Amino acid sequence: MERIIHKYGGSSVATPEHIKRIADRLESRHRNGDEVVAVVSAMGSRTDELYALAERITNSPEPREMDMLLSTGEMVTSTLLSMALHELGVEAVSLTGAQAGIRTTAVFGRARIADIQTERLEKELNRGRVVIVAGFQGMTEDADVTTFGRGGSDTTAVALAAALDADRCEIFTDVAGIYTADPRVCPKARPLQEIGYEEMLEMATTGARVMHARAVEIGEQYGVAIRVASSFDETAQGTLIHGDLTMEQGNKVRGIAHQNHIAKVTVRGVPDRPGIAAHLFEPLATAGVSVDTIVQNASVEKLTDMTFTVAPADLDRALQVVQSAENEIGPAEVVSDPNLGTVSIVGTGMASAPGFAARMFRTLYENKVNIDMISTSDIRITCVVASEQVDEAVRSLHDAFDLDRED
Amino acid sequence: MERIIHKYGGSSVATPEHIKRIADRLESRHRNGDEVVAVVSAMGSRTDELYALAERITNSPEPREMDMLLSTGEMVTSTLLSMALHELGVEAVSLTGAQAGIRTTAVFGRARIADIQTERLEKELNRGRVVIVAGFQGMTEDADVTTFGRGGSDTTAVALAAALDADRCEIFTDVAGIYTADPRVCPKARPLQEIGYEEMLEMATTGARVMHARAVEIGEQYGVAIRVASSFDETAQGTLIHGDLTMEQGNKVRGIAHQNHIAKVTVRGVPDRPGIAAHLFEPLATAGVSVDTIVQNASVEKLTDMTFTVAPADLDRALQVVQSAENEIGPAEVVSDPNLGTVSIVGTGMASAPGFAARMFRTLYENKVNIDMISTSDIRITCVVASEQVDEAVRSLHDAFDLDRED
Numbered sequence: 036m037e038r039i040i041h042k043y044g045g046s047s048v049a050t051p052e053h054i055k056r057i058a059d060r061l062e063s064r065h066r067n068g069d070e071v072v073a074v075v076s077a078m079g080s081r082t083d084e085l086y087a088l089a090e091r092i093t094n095s096p097e098p099r100e101m102d103m104l105l106s107t108g109e110m111v112t113s114t115l116l117s118m119a120l121h122e123l124g125v126e127a128v129s130l131t132g133a134q135a136g137i138r139t140t141a142v143f144g145r146a147r148i149a150d151i152q153t154e155r156l157e158k159e160l161n162r163g164r165v166v167i168v169a170g171f172q173g174m175t176e177d178a179d180v181t182t183f184g185r186g187g188s189d190t191t192a193v194a195l196a197a198a199l200d201a202d203r204c205e206i207f208t209d210v211a212g213i214y215t216a217d218p219r220v221c222p223k224a225r226p227l228q229e230i231g232y233e234e235m236l237e238m239a240t241t242g243a244r245v246m247h248a249r250a251v252e253i254g255e256q257y258g259v260a261i262r263v264a265s266s267f268d269e270t271a272q273g274t275l276i277h278g279d280l281t282m283e284q285g286n287k288v289r290g291i292a293h294q295n296h297i298a299k300v301t302v303r304g305v306p307d308r309p310g311i312a313a314h315l316f317e318p319l320a321t322a323g324v325s326v327d328t329i330v331q332n333a334s335v336e337k338l339t340d341m342t343f344t345v346a347p348a349d350l351d352r353a354l355q356v357v358q359s360a361e362n363e364i365g366p367a368e369v370v371s372d373p374n375l376g377t378v379s380i381v382g383t384g385m386a387s388a389p390g391f392a393a394r395m396f397r398t399l400y401e402n403k404v405n406i407d408m409i410s411t412s413d414i415r416i417t418c419v420v421a422s423e424q425v426d427e428a429v430r431s432l433h434d435a436f437d438l439d440r441e442d
Numbered sequence: 443m444e445r446i447i448h449k450y451g452g453s454s455v456a457t458p459e460h461i462k463r464i465a466d467r468l469e470s471r472h473r474n475g476d477e478v479v480a481v482v483s484a485m486g487s488r489t490d491e492l493y494a495l496a497e498r499i500t501n502s503p504e505p506r507e508m509d510m511l512l513s514t515g516e517m518v519t520s521t522l523l524s525m526a527l528h529e530l531g532v533e534a535v536s537l538t539g540a541q542a543g544i545r546t547t548a549v550f551g552r553a554r555i556a557d558i559q560t561e562r563l564e565k566e567l568n569r570g571r572v573v574i575v576a577g578f579q580g581m582t583e584d585a586d587v588t589t590f591g592r593g594g595s596d597t598t599a600v601a602l603a604a605a606l607d608a609d610r611c612e613i614f615t616d617v618a619g620i621y622t623a624d625p626r627v628c629p630k631a632r633p634l635q636e637i638g639y640e641e642m643l644e645m646a647t648t649g650a651r652v653m654h655a656r657a658v659e660i661g662e663q664y665g666v667a668i669r670v671a672s673s674f675d676e677t678a679q680g681t682l683i684h685g686d687l688t689m690e691q692g693n694k695v696r697g698i699a700h701q702n703h704i705a706k707v708t709v710r711g712v713p714d715r716p717g718i719a720a721h722l723f724e725p726l727a728t729a730g731v732s733v734d735t736i737v738q739n740a741s742v743e744k745l746t747d748m749t750f751t752v753a754p755a756d757l758d759r760a761l762q763v764v765q766s767a768e769n770e771i772g773p774a775e776v777v778s779d780p781n782l783g784t785v786s787i788v789g790t791g792m793a794s795a796p797g798f799a800a801r802m803f804r805t806l807y808e809n810k811v812n813i814d815m816i817s818t819s820d821i822r823i824t825c826v827v828a829s830e831q832v833d834e835a836v837r838s839l840h841d842a843f844d845l846d847r848e849d
Contacts (some may be wrong), residue, residue, distance in 0.1 A: 050498075051495060051498035051499050052498075054499065055499065071767060078449045085518070088458060088522060089520070089522065089525060091457075091458035091459075092458050092461065092462065092522050092525045092526045092529065093525050093526065093528065093529040095529075096525045096528075097524065097525055097528045099535070100521040100524045100528070100535075100536055101521070102524045102527075103517060103520075103521045103536060103538075104517070104518060104521040104525075105515050106517075106523065107514035107518055110510060110511070110513075110514050111492070111495070111511060111514055113510075114496075114507040114508070114509065114510045114511035115495060115496065115499050115507075116506075117504065117507045118499045118500050118503045118504055118507045118511075121500065121503075121504045121507070122499065122500040122502075127505055128506070128507075129510060131510075131587075133585075134585050134586075155585075178540075178541050178562075179541075180538075292633075321558075380676065
């Protein structure tokens with residue numbers, strides 16, 4: 036007997052017919068004697084429909100109300116899946132995030148899990164029931180409903196796997212696993228058999244949006260091995276995200292991540308003295324602008340240039356904040372470019388092995404892709420390039436690092 | 443300053459534009475300094491859509507899951523109305539039935555309110571917020587979501603009015619109040635200025651489905667005066683349901699109620715001995731068949747006839763139950779008629795004033811309406827007639843009892 040957590044995303048539960056197919060799969064697991072918890076997202080485009088409803092009321096919905104509104108999408112799926120299991124003769128029960136004991140911070144729209152009180156979950160599993168948990172949501176101390184942000188059902192699944200000490204955590208999605216690059220951009224891309232947590236995080240936060248980054252972080256923190264596989268092809272293995280990569284796997288480029296659309300803001304001639312960065316980035320954070328890469332150039336005559344990237348949708352807000360920060364940082368020239376993208380090579384051990392960066396830069400040069408900015412981490416090298424050159428950059432790097440070959 | 447409870451039904455909140463109009467009304471009450479609680483139903487046909495979703499999964503949805511599914515409809519409306527108030531600069535908060543402290547029995551689909559824990563409600567009102575409560579739902583001791591059955595938002599509103607000791611409870615609907623008869627059937631029907639609780643109950647349970655009967659019962663029990671008015675015409679007075687009718691109002695026919703479709707089952711030649719009725723009606727109750735009128739004829743040679751009415755949708759089930767009860771009651775001839783309806787005259791004091799029944803029967807006779815069954819209560823006389831004659835019966839009785847004249 037195993038205790039397993041399944042997670043099914045929106046496209047896997049898009050219609051009642053999809054939901055019945057998921058019920059069939061859960062029924063066979065349950066018949067094996069396994070303890071089964073399934074976490075579900077909202078059906079298909081329901082979350083978008085709920086956003087659209089709110090937009091017809093207001094342009095700035097109260098986050099607390101938005102969270103309660105959005106949480107209903109996952110509730111609907113969970114009840115329908117539970118009904119489908121009953122129809123197959125399987126005892127099942129749907130639980131909201133709150134009923135599943137998921138206690139969160141009171142930061143609406145991007146709440147973090149504080150604690151999972153597993154009494155109800157354990158009780159239902161002990162009664163032999165399949166437990167369906169509405170994903171992406173929890174409850175504050177004051178019994179208000181919170182959500183975790185888009186993709187948050189992954190977080191629910193991995194957190195439950197940790198709290199319930201599950202044997203397996205399987206994320207079923209509409210792709211066959213974690214690819215070496217986005218297959219829509221790069222036809223030679225193929226699913227990886229395995230990937231490390233940190234590599235997955237870099238892939239996730241730099242464009243490969245198969246997994247919610249926070250889910251991967253929780254997986255790493257609690258040592259939960261996560262399998263990502265297709266919900267439409269039961270035979271495919273998918274990709275195992277875990278921490279125990281074999282040694283020879285640890286020293287190569289594992290994948291190419293990319294973002295097609297980012298914007299860049301450069302503040303020129305900023306005085307090079309302590310506190311300047313804080314004066315710039317604190318108000319950006321307060322205004323809710325999420326800053327990605329930050330680069331500060333070497334100082335020339337006590338003046339420096341500061342460059343950072345943001346989502347294009349946040350660009351206007353970012354420019355306003357920078358302008359109103361001139362009181363603190365003095366007059367500065369502000370330049371922006373909304374038509375950029377990023378391409379990254381990701382792999383453990385790149386920092387300790389020379390030549391990865393050089394090969395990346397040469398490949399881009401040979402393909403006439405100009406590099407606008409560079410940033411690196413231990414396991415990632417990212418180049419900011421023109422938006423329209425991102426796809427070509429991904430394909431050429433996929434070739435250059437032989438990613439079409441099996442692991 | 444008054445503390446007021448408003449309730450808005452599905453047609454009053456059918457679209458985001460409707461919801462904004464309701465927000466305008468609540469905003470002006472709030473600006474007056476009143477404490478405002480608004481109870482809302484699901485938007486337009488959302489409840490029907492949720493039923494349809496469940497039907498695509500199973501013909502016999504688990505009641506617990508159905509309740510959680512249906513509860514999302516009211517949650518959506520409550521969050522949107524709260525957002526619309528925020529948009530107008532009014533502090534507001536939406537609460538699920540559970541968050542509003544509504545504790546119920548664990549009878550899914552038709553839970554009854556056990557208790558309302560008003561701490562959260564009082565706290566929000568004290569903070570000056572408009573409180574929006576998702577109608578028709580509550581929570582069991584085990585934190586499971588329950589619903590009260592169709593129309594249950596009325597029950598939420600009246601129960602909150604009682605628990606919060608509100609000054610006013612106003613039910614806004616798509617009609618101008620409680621009519622002397624159904625205006626779709628009887629063009630001369632007009633809204634009543636007032637009606638007693640018991641009269642309203644008879645009107646509600648015998649066909650005038652403007653108010654949920656249980657809401658009226660709670661109103662009577664706790665002495666909550668309930669105003670039913672149009673949500674589309676703010677100038678109209680509507681109808682006040684209360685217990686303090688002036689003396690001369692208490693001795694007349696107040697309205698004509700009707701049901702277009704009922705079915706009748708007659709069991710002929712039943713042995714006339716103790717326990718027979720129990721052997722028949724207990725299994726019907728167990729099978730979930732709601733029996734309306736029951737008539738037992740005088741006994742002839744130790745055999746009697748037993749007749750009862752049910753909803754046409756329950757007729758097949760009722761016949762099955764009756765047939766399988768033959769073990770207990772002996773062989774009997776069972777006759778049924780699915781094409782019947784009822785027409786009732788309703789008014790306090792009819793029992794103590796002779797002549798109402800006679801005038802009713804004569805009116806039906808003069809209009810060639812044959813009476814199939816008769817049943818009476820202190821404040822109601824009901825005739826079962828052919829389904830296709832119901833409308834004509836309503837119109838002729840409305841004329842005969844001068845109901846088109848002002849109160």
